[in-house]
Amino acid sequence: MNEDLLDKGIELPIMEEFYTLQGEGIQTGRAAYFVRLGGCDIACEWCDTKESWNSNLFPPKNVDDLLLRIMAAKPQSVVVTGGEPLNWNLDYLCQKLKENNIRTFLETSGSQPLSGLWDWICVSPKKSSPPLDDLLDKADELKVIVHDQTDFTWAEENASKVRPDCYLLLQPEWSQRLQITPVIIDYIKKFPQWRLSLQAHKFLKIP
Ligand code: SF4
DSSP: OOHHHHHTTSEEOEEEEEEEEOOSSTTTTOEEEEEEEOOOOOOOTTOSOGGGSOGGGSOOEEHHHHHHHHHHHOOSEEEEESSOGGGSOOHHHHHHHHHTTOEEEEEEOSOSOOOSOOSEEEEOOBTTBOOOHHHHHHOSEEEEEESSTHHHHHHHHHHTTSOTTSEEEEEEOGGGHHHHHHHHHHHHHHSTTEEEOOOHHHHHTOO
C-alpha cells in the first residue's frame, strides 16, 4: 500500500461502486453513481454496512481508473458514501469529477474534517461520534436516523446548528421501521419543519 497516494487521494479504498437510483433523503429517485469507501470506526449498533468498517479489506484503487468507469456509465451525479468517506482525502476525486461536469454528493456522519468540493452534503449525525460544527454549517441536508424516542432530542440538537436553508429529515432505522415510523409521523405533524425519509431502495430491493 502506498501511503503517499492514499494521503493525496490519488488512491482510495473502494468497497463497491454501482450506478443506481438514490434510495433515501432529499435526492431520492435521482440516478447517481455510488462510490462506497471502506473504513469507519464509529460502530453504530444498527449499521447496515458493517462489512465496510475494516478498510484493510479494501486495497486502495486508482482514482483515475475509477473515473473511467464512472464516465462509461455517463451519470450526472456521483454519491460518495461509506463507511465514513471523510476518513480519506476526497480532493482529487472531486476535482476530477468537476473537470468532467459531474455533480458531487457526499453522505457523511460529519465527524471528520471536510475534504473535496461538493454540490450536496448530507450529514447523518451519530451520537457516539458527533458531527463537527463546520460540517453542520455546510450541510444541505440533515438526515437523522431514528431508532427510538431519544433520537428526537438528538435530531433537534443537530438541527439547531445547521443553516436555515438546510433540509431536515427523519429516517426510521430499518430494523425498527414498523414500530418507529408511526411515532416519526406524529412528530413531523407537530414539527413540520421535518420531513420523512424512507429507504426506498430497501423496499424496492435495488442496490
Ligand atoms: S457511521 Fe455509517 S458506516 Fe459508520 S458505523 Fe455508523 S452507520 Fe455504519
